[in-house]
Amino acid sequence: AIAAATVEALNAGPKPLAGKKLLLTAGPTREALDPVRFMSNHSSGKMGFALAEQAVALGAEVTLVSGPVSLATPAGVTRIDVESAEQMLEAVLAALPGQDIFIGCAAVADYRPLAVADNKIKKSNERMVVELVRNPDILATVAQQQPRPFTVGFAAETDNVEQYARDKLARKGLDLIAANDVSKPDQGFNANHNALTLYWADGHKSLGHSDKGQQARLMLDTIADHLACQ
């Protein structure tokens, strides 16, 4: 009854994103070394899925491009599953036309193995060297489109959080960035809580420490405010 009441309250609330189309990415990517081995990261996808769920409640039409995660698709969300960064970029570009907002919440692997072996690599030497090449930058690619959606990124850092976040905001030409310090316990990758700080060109806003649903709601409210002032 409490859950149903919450859903009703959400659905009955203001709809600042009514009529808006939101595209977002979530989860990690997996970059194959061979048919069985891969490189990945600790992203659970929880923040991106929370954003998708809350955005639907705020009236948006939501498309979620997700890496491999163990999460159920929120009601009303169109979900596209991918594995690698290259697959994620392809899915994002295909879904991009007509979107009003893009949020790059996925922890996209920065690098992928240069060569992917067709068969399982046999271990032989005491040491091994893996050559990696840079993956496409999905967020920067979206920000460079003309026309482009209101483009939002995330910065998950372990040190110098504000400096790295503001640098990323400027370098990639984003409209807004959400920074979190993943070195702290109970926030970030696998946690159910977060403590985001939003930065934009001439301002910032701390969202305090709360569960990811509440952080998502506050973040989307801020995005809606920015869209309304454009």
Add this chain to the structure above:
Amino acid sequence: AIAAATVEALNAGPKPLAGKKLLLTAGPTREALDPVRFMSNHSSGKMGFALAEQAVALGAEVTLVSGPVSLATPAGVTRIDVESAEQMLEAVLAALPGQDIFIGCAAVADYRPLAVADNKIKKSNERMVVELVRNPDILATVAQQQPRPFTVGFAAETDNVEQYARDKLARKGLDLIAANDVSKPDQGFNANHNALTLYWADGHKSLGHSDKGQQARLMLDTIADHLACQ
């Protein structure tokens, strides 16, 4: 009713492993590159967890050392969670004294990054090289103990399956090895079914194609036969 009947049938069946202590490993390991990135593999842990469940039904006292998986602990099983190969080896050696059977079912990463960064590595270059060093060989380490349990390994291969399996059996000094061809659909890492072939010094046995619970049961029956003949 069918599930309850199955459980009852299992519990009412013969107990060829009564009084035996079984230690097994399951799942992948994760080898950290930095606080957020890791190398891993596609092992789901399903086969190891099926073995643990069936071994309890056959009367064994079961300890399961598991890498990161999304599976519930079978009833009656003592579970120890680990992340890396080094942590898995430590847990296995600590639990080993008094064990009658060891089954190395985990897909242990063969290599780990030489250096683990304390902070998240910043991407900077177009290319990057990761130096890897060999992980400890948990299976071979167990097989070298004196006294040692009846020691069973797995060979997940994409080509030349029998040749690699027999080579691994001899090289590591195992008592038995279970081979599967992970290049085939619907068997191996993420599948619910498997098609194992068991090899030992002077024989082999194909278990056909069935769900992992049935494969586990057939495999444990074969192990019990070998123990009875020692």
